[in-house]
Amino acid sequence: MWGPRPCDPAAAAALAGMLPFETTIGLYEQPKPRFMFKMPRVVPDQKSKFDSDELFRRLSRESEVRYTGFRDRPLEERQVRFQNGCREGHTEIAFVATGTNLQLVFNPVINGYAVPDLGRECDFDKEIGKVHLRAHFIMNGVCVRWKGWIDLDRLDGVGCLEFDEDKAQNEDLILRDQIERYNQRLRDFEDKQRVFRSHPQLDRPENDIEALAQQEGYMRAARRNRHQQWHAPR
Numbered sequence: 001m002w003g004p005r006p007c008d009p010a011a012a013a014a015l016a017g018m019l020p021f022e023t024t025i026g027l028y029e030q031p032k033p034r035f036m037f038k039m040p041r042v043v044p045d046q047k048s049k050f051d052s053d054e055l056f057r058r059l060s061r062e063s064e065v066r067y068t069g070f071r072d073r074p075l076e077e078r079q080v081r082f083q084n085g086c087r088e089g090h091t092e093i094a095f096v097a098t099g100t101n102l103q104l105v106f107n108p109v110i111n112g113y114a115v116p117d118l119g120r121e122c123d124f125d126k127e128i129g130k131v132h133l134r135a136h137f138i139m140n141g142v143c144v145r146w147k148g149w150i151d152l153d154r155l156d157g158v159g160c161l162e163f164d165e166d167k168a169q170n171e172d173l174i175l176r177d178q179i180e181r182y183n184q185r186l187r188d189f190e191d192k193q194r195v196f197r198s199h200p201q202l203d204r205p206e207n208d209i210e211a212l213a214q215q216e217g218y219m220r221a222a223r224r225n226r227h228q229q230w231h232a233p234r
Helices: 009-016 046-052 054-059 075-088 165-197 205-231
Strands: 063-067 090-095 101-105 130-139 142-151 156-163
Touching: 046 054, 046 142, 046 156, 046 165, 054 156, 063 142, 075 090, 075 130, 090 142, 101 130, 130 156, 130 165, 142 165
Parallel strands: none
Antiparallel strands: 063 090, 063 156, 090 101, 130 142, 142 156
C-alpha cells in the first residue's frame, strides 16, 4: 500500500499531529482529576511556527497529491468510493513528494448542493472531471487549511497547505482563556496552602491522631458507665 515512507519521521509526525476542530468526549471516559491542566490544542505563536517549520514550508508549496483510500481495490471501485466519500465530507490524500498523509474532513454535499451557511468546501461543478476541496484542521499545533483539486478519473491532483488566520484567532482566544483559568486555579490552590500553613496545629498529623484517640476513649468510658448503671443492683 502506498503511504508514508517508514524512514520519514516528518510524515509520521504530520499524521499524528492532525486534530479536527470538532472533538467529542468519550461516553465512558473516566473523570479527570480536579486540578489538571488540559493540553492546549495550538501553540502560542501559530503564524511564526507555520513560517519557520520546515514541514509547513514544504507543504505550503503546491505539489502533486493522490487519493490513498482503498488501494487494494480496482480503479473503477476506487473512483466511486472517492466521490461518495467527498459527498459525505471526508477523504484521504497524500503529498507525493513528502509522503505526508492527511485525513481531510469538510462540509458534506447534501442532495447535490453544499450547505450555504457552511460554505462550499467540496465543489464538483467548478471544473469538469475534477473536484475542488477545502478542509480546515489543526496540524502540529497550527490552524491550517488544505486547498486543492483531485482528478475524478486519475485520482491525483494538486494541493497545498495555507495558514488559517480566522481559525487561528479563535483558537488563540480559547488558549488564552484556558491559561487564565489554569492560573486562577493555581492561585486558589496556593491561597489554600498558605492558609493551611498559617495554622501550625493543622500541620501536625499527630494532633489529629491524639484527638481521635481521646474521642474514642470518651466513647468507651460512656459505654462502660451505661453498662455499669444497667447492671447495678436495685
